Amino acid sequence: MHFKARAVAQLADAGVQSNLKKAKGKFVDKRRDAIAEFLAQGGDFEALREAGMELRNRVLADLDLWLEKFEVNATARGAKVLWARDGAEACRLIVDIAKRHGVKKATKSKSMLSEEAGLNQALEAAGIQPVETDLGEYILQINDNEPPSHIIAPVVHKSKEEIADLFARVHKKPRLTDIGEMTREAREVLRSHFLSADMGISGGNFLVAETGSVALVTNEGNGRMVTTVPKVHVVITGIEKVIPTLEDLSLLLRLLIRSATGQPISNYVSLLTGMKGEGDLDGPENMYFVLVDNGRSDLLASEFNDMLRCIRCGACMNHCPVYQTIGGHAYGWVYPGPMGSVLTPLYMGMENALDLPHAATLCNQCGVVCPVKIPLPDLLRTLREKQVEKKLRPLSERLALKAWAWVATRPALYALGTKFAVRYLNWLAGGGKSIAVLGAAPEWTAGRDFPAPQGRTFREMYARRKRS
Amino acid sequence: MNDSRDLILGRIRERLGRSPANVAPAQTAMDVALAAKSAGPRPRTDADLVAAFRARSEALASTVDQVACLADVPRAVAAYLAEHKLPARAVCVPDLAGLDWRGAGVEVEARGAIDHDLVGITGCFRAIAETGTLMLCTGRATPATVSLLPETHIAVVPATAIVDGMEEAWSAARSEFGQMPRAVNFISGPSRTGDIEQTIVLGAHGPYRVHVVIAHGQ
Incomplete structure (x- = not known):
């Protein structure tokens, strides 16, 4: 099904429409309030965006060297750094790791790259049970592996009534409708998985070259769980996520979290470096990084280089009039909204996503809220030009x-x-x-x-x- | 595996136009950036760090108590537990086991936490006034599970550990540990989720309650 048909279906779905309407003001208001609070604290959010852009550009200009520096420092702390050209290779590497350590169950904290790679399907095919532990991702997984509709709020398209039905059916317990009680029920189900998993898989918000660490940002605490309890921790992330220093991490956290959820800081930010030391009472005994290219290196130094600055906050979709109207599923792949309309044709092939660069009004709401100043409307326009050049338009x-x-x-x-x-x-x-x-x-x-x-x-x- | 490494790095070098001539200046620039560790734009420094830390912790739905010195902490903790009808029993990071818990009527076990522990007591490496955040570092005497598995997390914060921002905390960690501990966990209030209808619920996977006890003296 093509974008147009999917968009029409989403527009005709009264449930999706009502859920999108409920969500749309919340993200926008929270971000605005968080920035106002930052200004009141004497911060300069525009200067921060400028610095964030400059920093990400600086890393991308010498990406080879920063990746090598990261690899040296991560390896020095005992982690193993593996490289994957595409999603399929990433899946093979992770299945191999799981087999080597006799893993039967892997708990996962949110990773968009694992969605790109189809990692859950690969693990299942190898007889390893993947358990999504972000509440939103968990809801989707137990609903027959439904794809997420937002990169940070994956079930934004669902109402609590639908989720209540799903929980009652899957958990085989009396139907709850209080969101607090529903969350507690999921907590209890997932707690037993956390404690019994042999492997934890996380994404990586950032890789810090200076220390060879991964930084994880979560509110629920699932990122901490999957990296504390199991004996093996695997990080799957894109090669563009590397940053130089811990100070740079602080800068990007100030931008990312306000832009994403409108919080000054998320509940948990973890910097993880190496494995359990001698005498430590917890922590994994093995740590692996799987650094995935999957089309990223092709964008370097191209007219789409700016897109590699993306720190996956979701502000562009939250502010997009098209996304607000049709939701994430219409976009057809892992990444929705303006950033998805740029990334999907670039990673999946222009001919496979012909409508996406046109699914925008070019109003530049996305451009003005992007924490790293990606000129999304310009990139969409460039994609449109490419389509004409390549004779992909009718x-x-x-x-x-x-x-x-x-x-x-x-x-x-x-x-x-x-x-x-x-x-x-x-x-x-x-x-x-x-x-x-x-x-x-x-x-x-x-x-x-x-x-x-x-x-x-x-x-x-x-x-x-x-x-x- | 190595094939892919070389292919990916080779592709990157090709795209960036890497050459023997430009590698040395780029290396130098990298070393300069790593040594300089320069901070980006930051908000204003707070005049009263303790007051700022307290106000922002409370804004994150943590509760805050203040005592004169570390020796007063066990009694304050006992009062908090009684007030919330929690058992006077807790798992405690070995780091803080030396306080007179027994004298305050709190039974503590110094170890990592397990699933059924209701209350976990930790210290903190630094606390950050800018956001009301606790910074915990793992080590032999500071397991990560104590601040994670129990439903109630009580953190003891010496007033001297409160710093402006994350940047001061990183410098302190570099000079104290030399290299980063296995896990540095920044904790900002109780665990929460907004995944169902963007409605914030406390206690997703981690603690439902975070209680901070600031100790002003030794």
């Missing part, structure tokens, strides 16, 4: 664009054209302020009216003003 559209360009470069013809267009649109509006059905593009007015042009064209007004 012939009719390409011809229409050519015709438009031909007219637009001939001022007299253009003036005449717009004059007639205005008259035509006014005729369609029948003297009213809006047009119910747009003749040439009826799809445009399927869900809304088209505003009728008001008064004269810009060129007419300009010509008149020049005369007077």
Whole structure:
């Protein structure tokens, strides 16, 4: 199913629509309040965004050296650093690790890369039970491995009633409807998994080159659980996540958390370096990093290099009018919203995601909230250009664009054209302020009216003003 | 495995136009950045660190008590446990086992926590005024589970351990440990989730309650 069909289905789903409406104000308000509080504390959020952008650019410009530095320091603390070209190789490496350590059950804290790689399916196929432990991801897993619809709030599309039904069915317990009680029930189910798992798998918010560590940000504490209790800890993360120092980590945390959940800090931030030391009472005995490329290196130093700065906060989707209307599932892959509309065609092939670069109004809400100043509308526009260059757009559209360009470069013809267009649109509006059905593009007015042009064209007004 | 490493790094070098001529200056710039450890833009420093730490901890849904000195901590903890109808029994990081818990009527066991422990008592390495955050470092006498598995986490914070921001805490960790401990855990209030309808619920996987006791003197 293509984007358009999926978007139509999401628009027609009253449940999804009502859940999206409930969520949309919350993220936006919380971020705004957190930034206001930071300003009141004497912080300068714009200066922070600028510094965040500069820092991420600096790392990407010497990514090879920073990765090598990270590898040296992580290895010095006893961790094993493995490299995977794509998701399939990452899965193979992790299944091998699990087999080597006789792992039967692996608890997982949230990792978008493991979604990219399809890691849960690979573990299951190898007879290893993966257990998602982020509450949202857990809900999706027990609902027949439903994909997430948001990178930090994976079940934003679901109501508590749907989740209550699911819990009653899967947990085989009386149906609860209080969110606090439902959370406690999930806590108890997951607690037994935490304590019995042989391996913990986490993503990585950042890799710190200076210390060879992974930094994890969670609110629930599941990130701490999966990296404290099991005897093996595997970090699966992208090669672009490396940063130089702990001070840089502090800078990026100030940006990431406010942009993501609107908190000044998440409940838990953990910096994990190496394994359980002699005499330590807890901690894993083995630590592995699986650094995954999966298309990232191709973006380096390309016109899409800016996208590699992304720190996966979700602010772009929270503020996107398209995402707010259709939700994450319509985007069809792991990453939704504006960042997904850029990443999906780049990682999955442009020809496999033709609609996504067009699923944007280019209003630049995403650009102004991005904590590392990724010019998302520019990248979407560049993708659109590439589609035309590669002849991936329909012939009719390409011809229409050519015709438009031909007219637009001939001022007299253009003036005449717009004059007639205005008259035509006014005729369609029948003297009213809006047009119910747009003749040439009826799809445009399927869900809304088209505003009728008001008064004269810009060129007419300009010509008149020049005369007077 | 090594194949993939070389292929990925090779691809990166090719994209970046890495050459023998530009590798040395880039290495130098990297070493400079690693040595400088410069901080990014930061909020204003608080004049009263203890008051700022306390106010921000409370904003994170932690509760805060203050006592004159470390020796007063067990009695304050006993009072908190009684007030919340919790048993006067706790698992405690070995680091703090030396306080007179028995004298205050609290039975403590110095070890890592297990599933059924209801109360865990820890110290902290530093506490951060900017956000009201506790910084705990793991080690032989400071297991990570004590602040994680029990439903109630009580943290003892010497007032002298309260610093401005994370940057001061990193410097302290570098000079005290030389290298980073296995786990540095920053804790900011009780565990929480907002996954169901973006409604915040306390006590997701970690503690439901975090109680901080600030000790002003030794």
